[in-house]
Amino acid sequence: MVLSxxxxxxxxxxxxxxATKPTLFVLALLPLxxxxxxxxxxxxxxxxxxxxxRSLGDWxxxxxxxxxxxxxxxxxxxxxTLARLRRMLGLFTAFYALMHFSAYAVFDMELVWADxxxxxxxxxxxxxxxxxxxxxxxxxxxxxxxxxxxxxxARWQRLHHAVYAIxxxxxxxxxxxxxxxxxxxxxxxxxxxxxxxxxWRLYKASKGTRYFMKLGSHSAKG
Amino acid sequence: MLLxxxxxxxxxxxxxxxxxxxxxxxxxWLAAMGAVAAWGPRVAWPQAAITANGAALPGARSTxxxxxxxxxxxxxxxxxxxxxxYEFGTDKSDPAQHAHTLKTRPWTVSIEGEVKKPATFGxxxxxxxxxMEERVYRLRCVExxxxxxxxxxYSLSELLRKVEPTGNAKYVxxxxxxxxxxxxxxxxxxxxWPYLEGLRIDEAMHPLAMxxxxxxxxVLPNQNGAPLRLVVPxxxxxxxxxxxxxxxxxxxxxxxxxxxAAPQEYGFYSNVxxxxxxxxxxxxxxxxxxxxxxxxxxxxxLMFNGYESQVGSMYAGMDLKKWF
Numbered sequence: 001m002v003l004s005x006x007x008x009x010x011x012x013x014x015x016x017x018x019a020t021k022p023t024l025f026v027l028a029l030l031p032l033x034x035x036x037x038x039x040x041x042x043x044x045x046x047x048x049x050x051x052x053x054r055s056l057g058d059w060x061x062x063x064x065x066x067x068x069x070x071x072x073x074x075x076x077x078x079x080x081t082l083a084r085l086r087r088m089l090g091l092f093t094a095f096y097a098l099m100h101f102s103a104y105a106v107f108d109m110e111l112v113w114a115d116x117x118x119x120x121x122x123x124x125x126x127x128x129x130x131x132x133x134x135x136x137x138x139x140x141x142x143x144x145x146x147x148x149x150x151x152x153x154a155r156w157q158r159l160h161h162a163v164y165a166i167x168x169x170x171x172x173x174x175x176x177x178x179x180x181x182x183x184x185x186x187x188x189x190x191x192x193x194x195x196x197x198x199x200w201r202l203y204k205a206s207k208g209t210r211y212f213m214k215l216g217s218h219s220a221k222g
Numbered sequence: 223m224l225l226x227x228x229x230x231x232x233x234x235x236x237x238x239x240x241x242x243x244x245x246x247x248x249x250x251w252l253a254a255m256g257a258v259a260a261w262g263p264r265v266a267w268p269q270a271a272i273t274a275n276g277a278a279l280p281g282a283r284s285t286x287x288x289x290x291x292x293x294x295x296x297x298x299x300x301x302x303x304x305x306x307x308y309e310f311g312t313d314k315s316d317p318a319q320h321a322h323t324l325k326t327r328p329w330t331v332s333i334e335g336e337v338k339k340p341a342t343f344g345x346x347x348x349x350x351x352x353x354m355e356e357r358v359y360r361l362r363c364v365e366x367x368x369x370x371x372x373x374x375x376y377s378l379s380e381l382l383r384k385v386e387p388t389g390n391a392k393y394v395x396x397x398x399x400x401x402x403x404x405x406x407x408x409x410x411x412x413x414x415w416p417y418l419e420g421l422r423i424d425e426a427m428h429p430l431a432m433x434x435x436x437x438x439x440x441v442l443p444n445q446n447g448a449p450l451r452l453v454v455p456x457x458x459x460x461x462x463x464x465x466x467x468x469x470x471x472x473x474x475x476x477x478x479x480x481x482x483a484a485p486q487e488y489g490f491y492s493n494v495x496x497x498x499x500x501x502x503x504x505x506x507x508x509x510x511x512x513x514x515x516x517x518x519x520x521x522x523x524l525m526f527n528g529y530e531s532q533v534g535s536m537y538a539g540m541d542l543k544k545w546f
Contacts, residue, residue: 182412
């Protein structure tokens with residue numbers, strides 16, 4: 001659609017190149033590497049634990065947006081090979097969410113599980129964030145091809161639609177976290193991105209496209 | 223190192239204090255890490271304001287009971303780059319980056335209301351009004367972190383006595399500077415400006431309630447509330463207004479900014495109290511800023527921030543859950 005046939009063919013081959021996935025893998029680990037370097041060199045500011053927890057949250061949200069962007073991008077540009085990257089981005093989202101939650105549990109709560117349970121119940125934004133994280137776990141656990149076969153494409157697809165709820169919960173988590181200072185600038189940016197990415201799907205669905213079902217059955221054939 | 227046991231506070235030994243050389247080396251590392259730091263906006267921290275070149279403001283060791291905690295002071299670099307001063311932005315690193323626009327001279331503070339001798343004092347008069355004392359106070363932020371800061375100044379009561387409060391003066395309201403030309407943060411609607419705070423008159427007259435003009439032996443950096451601020455060590459940090467311009471003695475409990483913005487979250491008293499949680503989080507413990515060990519155990523928060531024996535009697539018989 002947006003691309004000329006030549007540039008699309010070129011980009012298709014770039015995305016399909018065998019070096020693309022390993023490169024993406026390394027790129028996705030860079031934020032974590034930078035944070036670890038920051039811990040080692042004491043460059044995370046006066047409150048390194050807070051910087052660590054918040055940066056890991058930021059990266060979870062960024063990767064979630066990237067994951068959700070794959071399908072619309074593919075539809076807008078016709079770059080069907082982008083689908084190869086979606087699973088890795090989704091798994092990295094779950095990985096950063098795990099790091100984010102672990103950093104909170106270790107540095108904020110010092111791994112006192114009774115305190116964590118009380119904190120999750122007491123603070124709505126923690127509850128919402130934890131819910132989003134817990135919802136990610138079955139998605140990560142069923143990300144491999146055989147899981148699609150076991151579950152059946154339709155059921156697998158329905159399960160993985162939970163990512164839409166996860167995205168909305170993640171935005172709400174960020175919104176409530178910033179509500180204390182009514183500092184909503186960045187929240188608005190992420191909310192707008194998620195709104196466009198989910199809104200596009202609603203728009204497609206309202207036009208009766210069976211895109212997702214087709215994709216599901218295709219993957220299931222493996 | 224994972225410290226499994228709380229060992230209480232530890233007296234600083236000379237070798238524990240970050241030397242200038244090590245500090246400078248770390249800053250060089252910071253510069254070297256610039257490229258990596260660009261990965262996230264929060265990773266880049268402003269340069270410290272307290273340096274060897276700052277204007278000195280010495281103070282004699284205070285003799286006020288409780289004014290000199292033996293705990294290890296927070297590194298000055300942290301205390302001057304990790305600040306809540308929303309007039310310059312809501313991120314902790316904003317004040318250090320933006321407060322250079324604050325003009326601290328000329329500066330006046332007017333005192334009015336229920337006083338026999340209302341007056342306006344220039345900053346130079348205030349600096350000479352009483353002998354400068356150094357006081358090392360714990361500072362507990364309502365957000366769950368804390369510092370130990372050597373302030374320079376004198377008891378607020380020294381100033382209040384000069385204007386002779388009348389019998390009707392039951393409370394004191396503090397008004398801080400709100401000037402759009404100097405303070406970029408005023409464009410945000412986080413709070414209604416100017417920032418207002420208040421104390422009961424007996425709290426304001428307590429010798430530990432302090433007017434600070436300096437810290438770490440130097441004139442206050444702008445981001446820490448120059449040229450003068452309140453320091454009330456037994457209350458959450460936000461009670462200690464920065465860059466004061468007006469002090470009003472009044473008969474009724476005055477409005478305060480945070481209790482106007484979120485009355486269910488922030489009460490007028492806001493005494494540090496580990497047993498009364500903030501609606502959003504527990505207040506039972508605190509993270510001490512400047513403890514570089516990421517796995518350092520949090521400190522238990524103390525009643526009245528550890529000043530109970532000095533200030534507790536002012537609240538005898540009060541239900542502190544109700545008057546939070």
